[in-house]
Amino acid sequence: MNVKLQPPASAYFITKETESAERRTLSVLVDNEPGVLARVIGLFSGRGYNIESLTVSETEHEKHLSRITIVTSGPPHVLEQIRHQLERIVPVHRVVDLNLTALSKGHDKPIERELALVKVAGTGEKRVEALRLCEAFRGTVIDANTEHFIFEITGRVSKIEQFIAIMAPLGLIEVCRTGVVALSRGAEGMLE
Amino acid sequence: MAEKNGRREAGARQMTGAEMVVQALIDNGVTDIFGYPGGAVLPIYDEIFQQETVRHILVRHEQGAGHMAEGYARSTGRCGVMLVTSGPGATNAVTPLQDALMDSIPLVCIAGQVPTSVIGSDAFQECDTVGVTRPCTKHNWLVRHVDELSEVMHEAFRIATTGRPGPVLVDIPKDIQFATGTYIPPSAARRRTSYQPATRSRADTVREAIELLRNAKKPVIYSGGGVINSGLEASHLLREFVQITDFPITSTLMGLGAYPASGERWLGMLGMHGTYEANMAMHDCDVMLCVGARFDDRITGRLDAFSPHSRKIHVDIDPSSINKIVHVDVPIIGDCGHVLEDMVRLWRAGSADKSRLKPWLEQIDSWKARNCLAYTPNDDVIMPQYAIQRLYELTKDRKTFITTEVGQHQMWAAQFYGFEEPNRWMTSGGLGTMGYGLPAAVGVAAAHPDALVVDIAGDASVQMTMQEISTAIQYDLPVKIFILNNHYMGMVRQWQQLLHGNRLSHSYSEALPDFVKMAEAFGATGIHCAKPDDLDDAITQMIETPGPVIFDCEVANLANCFPMIPSGKAHNEMLLPDEASDDAVSKAIDREGAQLV
Ligand SMILES: Cc1ncc(C[n+]2csc(CCOP(=O)(O)OP(=O)(O)O)c2C)c(N)n1
Ligand SMILES: [Mg+2]
Numbered sequence: 001m002n003v004k005l006q007p008p009a010s011a012y013f014i015t016k017e018t019e020s021a022e023r024r025t026l027s028v029l030v031d032n033e034p035g036v037l038a039r040v041i042g043l044f045s046g047r048g049y050n051i052e053s054l055t056v057s058e059t060e061h062e063k064h065l066s067r068i069t070i071v072t073s074g075p076p077h078v079l080e081q082i083r084h085q086l087e088r089i090v091p092v093h094r095v096v097d098l099n100l101t102a103l104s105k106g107h108d109k110p111i112e113r114e115l116a117l118v119k120v121a122g123t124g125e126k127r128v129e130a131l132r133l134c135e136a137f138r139g140t141v142i143d144a145n146t147e148h149f150i151f152e153i154t155g156r157v158s159k160i161e162q163f164i165a166i167m168a169p170l171g172l173i174e175v176c177r178t179g180v181v182a183l184s185r186g187a188e189g190m191l192e
Numbered sequence: 193m194a195e196k197n198g199r200r201e202a203g204a205r206q207m208t209g210a211e212m213v214v215q216a217l218i219d220n221g222v223t224d225i226f227g228y229p230g231g232a233v234l235p236i237y238d239e240i241f242q243q244e245t246v247r248h249i250l251v252r253h254e255q256g257a258g259h260m261a262e263g264y265a266r267s268t269g270r271c272g273v274m275l276v277t278s279g280p281g282a283t284n285a286v287t288p289l290q291d292a293l294m295d296s297i298p299l300v301c302i303a304g305q306v307p308t309s310v311i312g313s314d315a316f317q318e319c320d321t322v323g324v325t326r327p328c329t330k331h332n333w334l335v336r337h338v339d340e341l342s343e344v345m346h347e348a349f350r351i352a353t354t355g356r357p358g359p360v361l362v363d364i365p366k367d368i369q370f371a372t373g374t375y376i377p378p379s380a381a382r383r384r385t386s387y388q389p390a391t392r393s394r395a396d397t398v399r400e401a402i403e404l405l406r407n408a409k410k411p412v413i414y415s416g417g418g419v420i421n422s423g424l425e426a427s428h429l430l431r432e433f434v435q436i437t438d439f440p441i442t443s444t445l446m447g448l449g450a451y452p453a454s455g456e457r458w459l460g461m462l463g464m465h466g467t468y469e470a471n472m473a474m475h476d477c478d479v480m481l482c483v484g485a486r487f488d489d490r491i492t493g494r495l496d497a498f499s500p501h502s503r504k505i506h507v508d509i510d511p512s513s514i515n516k517i518v519h520v521d522v523p524i525i526g527d528c529g530h531v532l533e534d535m536v537r538l539w540r541a542g543s544a545d546k547s548r549l550k551p552w553l554e555q556i557d558s559w560k561a562r563n564c565l566a567y568t569p570n571d572d573v574i575m576p577q578y579a580i581q582r583l584y585e586l587t588k589d590r591k592t593f594i595t596t597e598v599g600q601h602q603m604w605a606a607q608f609y610g611f612e613e614p615n616r617w618m619t620s621g622g623l624g625t626m627g628y629g630l631p632a633a634v635g636v637a638a639a640h641p642d643a644l645v646v647d648i649a650g651d652a653s654v655q656m657t658m659q660e661i662s663t664a665i666q667y668d669l670p671v672k673i674f675i676l677n678n679h680y681m682g683m684v685r686q687w688q689q690l691l692h693g694n695r696l697s698h699s700y701s702e703a704l705p706d707f708v709k710m711a712e713a714f715g716a717t718g719i720h721c722a723k724p725d726d727l728d729d730a731i732t733q734m735i736e737t738p739g740p741v742i743f744d745c746e747v748a749n750l751a752n753c754f755p756m757i758p759s760g761k762a763h764n765e766m767l768l769p770d771e772a773s774d775d776a777v778s779k780a781i782d783r784e785g786a787q788l789v
Contacts (some may be wrong), residue, residue, distance in 0.1 A: 031386055034334065035322060046327050077515060084512035090331040090351060093386040 019075035023052070025098045025110055025182045026083065027190050031091040032058045032066040039089050040068060049082050050074060053114075053157075053179040065093070071180050094191060101184045112182040116160045121148040122171030130170045137163050148173070204376050209338045210235035210369040213302060216345035218245050219378050222273050224264065224638055225249070226257035230277025231317060232304030235369035249638055249667055252659040254281050256631040258288020259657065262297045263632030264639045266618045267593055269423055271298040271353050272635070278304045279317030282363075283324065287625060289359045290328040294622025295446060296421055298357035300348050301325075305334065307367040321363045330358035331387075335365065338373030346381040355389025356510040357421055390509055393526030395534070401481070401505040401522045402538045408479035410552045411439045414462065414491075417446030417621070418484020418508060419528045420614045426529035427614040430483070431455070433536050438546050440556055442470035444485050445606055446621040453610035459556070460565075463491040464757050465603040468564035468768060469556055471755075474499050475763040476555075483507040484528040487517040488622070497762030507531045564755045564768050565607055574724050576601065576676045576747040580608035580648065583674060586731045588612075591643045593636045595619065597629040597653030600682035600753045605648040627656025630673060634660055637669035644672070644735060651677040651701050661714045664740040672734050673742045675707060678749045686752045711742035722746035 030036050037056055044051050053071040058064065072082060079097070086095045098110035118139075120130045123146070130149060134141065139153035148171075153163050157180060164175055184190070207215065213236050217225065224247045229237045240248050251257040254276045261272030272292075276285050282303045292299040306315040322334045331351050333344045344362055352360045405411055413434065419426045427450040434441050434457050441451050442459040451458060460467035462474055471493075474480065480502045485491070487506075492498045498518060506513070506520040507528055514523040524531055567577045594609055595618040596602040602619055611617050618636060620628035633647040647654075654675055664671050684699040708718030717737045721730035721744070734741045754769040 031384065034336075035326070038323070039326060042327055077519075081512065081516055084514075084516075088510070088512055090384070090387045 017075055019077065021073045021075055022079065022099075023071065023073045024079055024100075025112060025180060026070045026072065026086070027096045027098055027182065027184075028068040028070060028086055028092060029094040029190060030066050030068060030089075031093070032064045033091055036066070036089075036091045037068070039091070040070075040086065043085055043089065044070075044072070044082075047081075047085060049078065055179040055181050069180055069182050096184075096190045098182050098184050105184070105186055107185050110182045110184045112156060112180050113154055114157050114160050114178055114180050115152065115154045116164070116175055116177045117142070118151045118153060118164060118167055118175050119148060119173040120151065120167050120171045121173050123147065126170045130167060133163070133166055133170075139163070204374055204380060206372055207375050208235070208239075208370060208372050209335075209341050209364065210239045212338070212342045212373070212375045213345065213364065213369070214239045214243060214246060215375055216342055216349075216378075217273065220271070220346065220349040222246055222271070225273040225275055226251055226260040226264075226635065226638075227275030227302075228252075228254050228257060228277065228281060230279075230281050230304065232278035232306060232366050233275060233281075233302075233369075234304075235366065236275065236302070236304070236364075248275070249634075249663065251631070251663050253657065254284035255287050255627065256634070256657050256660040256663065258285050258299070258301070259291070259625075259628050259631035260635030260638065260660070260663075261299050262288060262292055262295075262628075263595060263618050263635030265292075265297050265299060265635075266420075266632075267615050267636040268639045269615060270639075271300055271349055273300045273302070275302045276304070277317070278306055278321065279319045281317075282319055282321040282361075285361075286324060286328055287623075287627075289325055289361065291620055291623040291625045291628065292359035293328050293330065295620065296357050296417060297359065298352040299359040300352050301329075301359060301361040303361055303363045304369070305363045305365040308336065308365045309367065311365065321361065325361045328359070329361050330356075332361040332363065334363045335368055338368050338371040341368060341373065342375045342377075343381045346376075346378045347384065349378075350383065351387060355387075356418075390511065390525050391527050391530060393507075393524045393531050393534070397522055397524045398531060398534045399538060401524060402535060402542070404479050404503055404505060404522060405437065405439075405481060405539075406542060406544045408477075409548055410473075410476060410478040410555075411437070411549070412459075412473045412477040412480055413439050413441040414443070414474065414480055414482045414485055415441060415447045415450055416444040416483070416485025419447055419450040419532075420484075422484065422509075422527050422529040424614065426450070426484075426527075426532055429529060429532035429536055433532055433539065436536065436539055437544070438549055438553070439481070440473055440553070442466070442473065444488070444491055444621070445619060447485060448606060448617050449611035449614045452612040454612060459560075461606050463488075464493070465607065465753055465755065466491075466757075467607075468562050468755055468766060469559040471757065471763040471766055472559045473556055477502045480504045481507075482520070483532065484509075486513045489517075492517065493757045493765075494760055494762045497764075499763070562768065566769055567751070570748065571724060573748045574722065574727055574745060576604050576678065576751050577608055578724065579674075579676060579727065579745050579747055580604050582727050583646065583648070583731055584609045586728065587644055587646065587735065590735075591640070592616065593618065593633075593640065593643055593645045595629040595632040595636060595645070595647045597647070597649045597656075598624045598626045598683070599650040599653055600678070600686065600751075601648055601650045601653075601676040603683075603753045604676070609648075626650075626653035628653075630654060630657050630671070631660045631663075633671040633673070634664050634667075634669050637664070637671050638667065641669075645670070646672045646674050649673050649675045650682065651675055651679060651704055652681045655705070658710070661711070661716055661740055661742070665715045668739065670739050670741075673740070674734070675742065675744050676747050677704070677707070677744050678747050678751065679704065680749060682751075683753070689752070690758065707742050707744035711740075714740075716740040716742055718742050718744065720744045720746070
């Protein structure tokens with residue numbers, strides 16, 4: 001077999017992807033029922049779509065509605081497919097591409113935030129430096145003893161990434177992140 | 193009390209879960225189900241025993257139940273229903289569920305589950321059925337409380353049959369079948385608001401499509417299974433549209449019969465084993481109207497060379513089908529029937545100069561003159577194409593339903609049997625499931641007791657679900673299994689000849705059973721025929737013999753199926769039979785193409 005050729009993929013007639021990938025944040029409103037997350041995730045794994053981040057929680061308790069925020073990437077035609085395929089899932093009420101909504105309103109992006117808990121251990125200079133940086137990043141200390149801190153830090157993904165990178169040489173032990181939550185700017189909700 | 197399907201619906205009342213299942217079947221108009229018992233569905237079987245409204249057909253393997261329900265559904269336009277037990281019963285249902293998903297067949301599968309209290313403990317015959325079937329159903333449910341059960345059942349029928357039809361599964365733990373709760377009839381059942389399939393299309397897109405078509409000089413209609421799914425009226429409207437526009441029309445494998453094969457503008461099937469004229473028309477057209485089809489890879493051939501000069505209109509009920517494979521210029525989301533109705537009306541309201549089509553129709557006639565389905569007749573051995581032609585001639589004046597297995601015989605059936613009506617042709621298109629045809633035929637026969645039902649089979653495929661002949665015997669369902677016996681997995685061999693240096697790895701059907709004796713062992717009639725001169729009499733005998741018949745038709749072993757678009761090639765690069773010399777065949781698929789199949 002000629003190794004230089006593309007290996008066979010799921011499609012039989014492989015055409016080279018010419019469009020470049022874009023990153024998108026999707027907001028998906030679903031009935032909060034057993035299996036709904038498995039349906040969404042199964043769609044992404046089964047059809048070979050990317051998930052960069054996924055968050056989910058019930059947001060309207062009376063109506064049992066959850067909002068799933070998915071950050072994905074792909075060429076535009078794949079992104080369109082992802083949206084339509086999500087809409088086919090029976091418990092899905094609505095799928096909104098927040099990036100497209102933002103563009104249509106003249107903004108460049110939706111509002112996106114992530115929260116991270118960052119555990120750092122150390123003493124002396126390094127410990128002081130870690131605390132000082134936490135303040136500079138507007139983080140808060142939520143647990144500490146003489147050997148460690150747990151910082152809570154919120155912000156855009158890039159800010160979280162940056163903070164974690166800075167903590168690495170200062171005694172970073174572990175990190176837990178929520179993934180991205182997002183809303184579009186302006187007065188309207190996703191159902192409008 | 194509301195009326196549904198001419199039957200009085202029960203009002204809200206107390207009953208057991210098992211009773212609810214049967215009541216919901218009745219209230220949703222079900223008269224026949226296909227199933228197989230086991231520990232986790234015994235309460236439901238007990239209820240089935242105590243009533244006569246729903247007929248239960250006992251199969252021999254749950255896969256058979258699923259394909260029977262599919263054949264039943266496809267031939268009637270109604271929903272098919274299967275009933276299986278937990279664990280192995282449910283896992284055996286996976287193949288027909290995926291088959292129905294790929295071909296958009298409405299199918300409700302009811303599965304028993306171990307009692308709620310032991311779910312998750314690896315109990316005897318436990319299986320995460322909703323987990324296993326999630327990707328191969330349109331939707332599925334694990335019922336957690338008896339009071340949900342009736343509404344879930346009604347919702348199951350609604351979701352299976354509306355929008356783009358498909359399979360659904362309801363998993364019912366045994367304790368819920370025993371528990372007593374409130375039965376809610378369909379008319380009072382709540383419907384989930386998140387599921388709202390499209391029906392009516394936007395008028396402006398239809399108008400835009402009609403404008404394009406009115407100015408087209410080289411139009412072609414490419415129709416698919418969606419037209420059949422939409423109902424008889426859609427096929428009538430499609431015929432009317434062809435008649436008023438004079439547009440040539442081709443169809444996918446799934447769409448055969450929507451437009452009659454004897455129709456003046458019929459081009460034959462398109463795609464990998466489609467006709468030269470259909471594929472050339474697709475390649476050269478200036479406007480393509482795709483209605484109820486989905487640009488499957490067996491249809492398009494090489495994508496970057498697919499119909500390069502055309503504006504494309506795509507009518508589909510499923511928005512995710514639009515722009516999935518091929519970019520279209522005018523997407524129309526809606527039920528084919530409704531859209532065709534609008535198109536016919538709009539077309540009639542304007543005018544078009546039919547003479548503008550003359551050069552295009554002449555071009556098509558010249559392609560037709562290539563006679564792409566020609567084969568070399570033989571006096572000594574039965575050519576498989578000839579067998580289908582004779583079968584067609586001897587059955588065309590009856591109400592005949594044809595099912596198939598998967599392989600060369602399936603493609604020859606599609607090429608050489610002339611389908612005049614929708615819902616008469618049942619084949620596994622999307623999944624390509626060997627073993628589909630025999631049980632599908634049994635399901636068709638259950639729905640149409642007076643019709644002639646023939647499974648055009650292959651010697652290998654038929655062995656996959658052979659045991660369902662026993663079901664046919666038990667219920668006196670006179671299916672005719674017409675085996676084109678070439679002693680090979682012919683389609684596999686054809687690809688090995690094209691792609692793998694003629695190394696016929698494991699594609700020879702060694703140790704074939706004696707099909708005549710096998711028929712007799714089941715209590716059916718066996719017929720053997722190996723001579724072209726005997727064929728007509730033998731087929732007549734098959735038709736006239738009451739009860740199930742297995743017809744062992746020995747055909748030319750090494751015949752191959754042409755025309756063919758080799759993998760990785762475009763529509764205008766097809767291999768025609770007269771060009772299919774050994775040399776051309778061996779060079780047909782280059783190294784790059786070989787990776788793609
Ligand atoms: C369940 C299943 N397994 C394997 C295949 C791959 N396959 C496609 S056609 C074919 C051979 C079919 O042989 P036969 O039924 O004799 O038909 P013929 O091509 O000879 O007409 C095989 C193995 C399939 N389609 N389905
Ligand atoms: Mg064979």
